[in-house]
Amino acid sequence: MKIFLLSMTNNLIPKLSLKMKEEIDKRGGKIAYISSVPQSGDKPYYLSTIVDYSVITSTVMVDYFDLGDTFSDDQIASLQDYKIIYLSGGNTFTFMNDARKRGLKDILETFLNNDGLLIGASAGSIMCTDSIEIALDSDENKIGMTDFSGFGFVNLTFYPHSNTSNNENLLLKEYQKKNGGEIIVCEDGSGLFIDGKERFFMEMFLYLQTSALIFTL
DSSP states (O other): OEEEEESOSSSOOHHHHHHHHHHHHTTTSEEEEEESSOOOTTOHHHHHHHHHHHHHOTTOEEEEEESSTTSOHHHHHGGGGOSEEEEOOSOHHHHHHHHHHTTHHHHHHHHHHTTOEEEEETHHHHHTBSBOGGGGGTSOOTTOOOOOBOOOSBSSEEEOSOOOOHHHHHHHHHHHHHHOSOEEEOOTTOEEEEETTEEEEESOEEEOTTOSSEEEO
């Protein structure tokens, strides 16, 4: 199982960018982009992501998908034919709600079991973990979701867009007191690469269950 968890895809630190290039290039560079919401017109978020990936590697080609009605079940199922899938940022709760409706978890499990590379940014990264409840701090729960379970591909809590402020530290302490477990705190430009049971931290912070402090790695 190979997964990148990111805050964003632009302005990545060199070590992370090089590792992503290596993993993308070995799979041919063709990426399935899954938008958190259907984009119309010029699809600006999709186009900006293409630019981000072209900075990482020149071999990349990005195909657009979303979970709306314009994509059939067969088209969504064809995601398994790709070697790289990218889950975009956006509202974590509406994205997860649509993902459940379209059976995306089962598709991604098959994909990962076939040596696929999964890349999540912001909401997309949170969804890969056991719980998306941490997103209540940043995203409006517009649909009144009460089941906060994530895909469960990664056994940790992922907190993107960290600014390491005192308010953030207090938030994470309260969250950990309530939920326990391990929280990975990710600044913009950094990320976590998971390769099976191994984890590779790229200029991140690790908030441990056994500590009341955030330690720089």
